[in-house]
Amino acid sequence: MNNANIVMDNLPLFIPLILLEVGLDLAALIHIFRHKNYRYGNRILWVLLTLFINPIGAILYFVIGRETY
Amino acid sequence: MAILELHDVSKHFGDKSVLNGLDFSVPEGSIFGFVGENGVGKxxxxxxxxxxxxxYSGSILIDEKQVHYGDSIANKVVGYLPDVPEYYGYMTPIEYLTLCGRITGMDxxxxxxxxxxxxxxxxxPIDKHRIHGFSRGMKQRLGIAQALLNEPKLLICDEPTSALDPIGRSEFLNLLASLRGKTTIVFSTHILTDVERIADRVGILHDGVLKANDSLANLKQQFAKPQIVLTFASKDDATQAGIVLGNNIQIADKKVILNYTGKFETVAEVILSSLLKEHLIPTSxxxxxxxxxxIFMEVTTS
Amino acid sequence: MISTWYFIRKEVMEAWRNYHILMITIVFVIFGISSPLFAKLTPEILKMASGSGMTIKMPDPTSVDSWQQYFKNIIQIGIYVLTVIFSSTISNEISRGTLVNLVAKGLPRYAIVLSKYIVAYAQWCLAVLIAFLISWGYTLYYFPDSKSPNVWTGVWPLLVFGLMFVAVTVFGSTLGKSNYLGFLASVIVFIILTLLNLFKDIKKYNPIALVTDNMSLVKGTENISHIMPAIWITIVLALVTVYLSVLVLKQKKL
Structure with missing residues (x-):
């Protein structure tokens, strides 16, 4: 069995998972680029974390990186 | 009748004592200016x-009810405006005020x-804008709105004007003055002109006690130190005038400052006639x- | 008491508008989906890793593997995501000074602690249950076997454990102005409980049983009565911790 087969066999699992992760990353990236100040860290750090540590990077951004008020 | 009474109140943080038997009362309906240097315990x-x-010791009564730490009964007749009010930025002013009103038990x-x-x-503005976009002045005004929401008998403002620009300050003082008679106001400040502008009574806090507590008029009488300032065209004239006028004077550049007692007109006549004799004419x-x-300097340095 | 209700509504609004509820939902939906997915993929991944020439006999994954993934996700990552979110719940308000106004208006301090605890715990339940429902649906679909008869018996101790774990986070958050104290307190308590499990005699009473014995409960190899003492201890500890938080906040300068 090859990789494509694995994905095709489990589509009901992969589709929502991918949608959620991509959606979350996009939301985080949009939020990062629309704000200048963050509670911790800087823009480069949050963009890198969001892109490379899925999905924890985006979640961390929303929970502790985003400036709260 | 006094709406606020402090009896022999003391407080210290660790070894540092802040208040040593503070004792004063604020009559209902008055505007009380609470003055003191920064860090004095206001x-x-x-x-x-x-x-x-x-x-630490002593007692505080509001409307004849004793205040206890962490108690909320007395708080419902008191409105409070902190020096820098902090809000929940994700709320709109209406939502925040609703929360405040409910906590105080308003219908x-x-x-x-x-x-x-x-x-x-x-x-x-009465709309859906959230508080986090508000300027300092808007936050201060929201602070007044929340403090006066349940029509408290006593309004306490902590350095309310220190963060405002001159226009905002003037507007704020007018707003406070417009409450005269309806609400008793205690406000602390180190800006003395604010107090002169609206306060009926002044309390000066120094060394942990209230050094003065009276109406502004009475204080002026008590600490009266009227002066006459004469300005001359040149420094030489000023020096000469100083010699003519005798001891009770100070000379500063072209100015001669005299302390006097009694009626201004009588003293002025004597001064002018003696200067004229020497042909010394002041420009003002x-x-x-x-x-x-x-008064403040007198009280706090003595 | 009515103030507690008003403050609960404020807390819910805060969790909603600060995206906390949204984040929790997304994260735990992801956990819910990935549990059966990992169960399905693990044999394939192992096959690939072992090289193409060899053929190893791998047992087909069952519902047990799926639920094992679920508990792993929740206990090893999920509860820490939650404590990070709840960690600043009180400390943040103290450091910013947002409580001064409301307490001056007569909001009792116990109402602050209670509201925050209740709303945080509600989010804990939301998290555990969302992931559970999604895992449950997929597991029924992909692994229609009878190897996990008592799924719910394994899951609800997680909800009870949350009573105490959230209380510890809230307690940590009342201690100081740092937003990490809540998280730190929870981690320390978790480590202490894990270490206590080294003593055989107290295993029965250790709240950690609520997050370690889940699979035996699901498979039916262990009866719920076995961890009943630990459940009661957890509830008592939760109440004590909430009470201590109220005492600490009463002494706090706002």
Missing amino acids: TTTMKMILGLETI SGLLKTRINEMLKTVDL MNGQDTTLED
């Missing part, structure tokens, strides 16, 4: 009145109309009233 006193700070129908009324009074002559600043 904020601490106010927080104790609000039950936000423990009282929900009345609350709605009161919120609209207050937002109009302090000139804040001013009678100066005692300012709160003079």
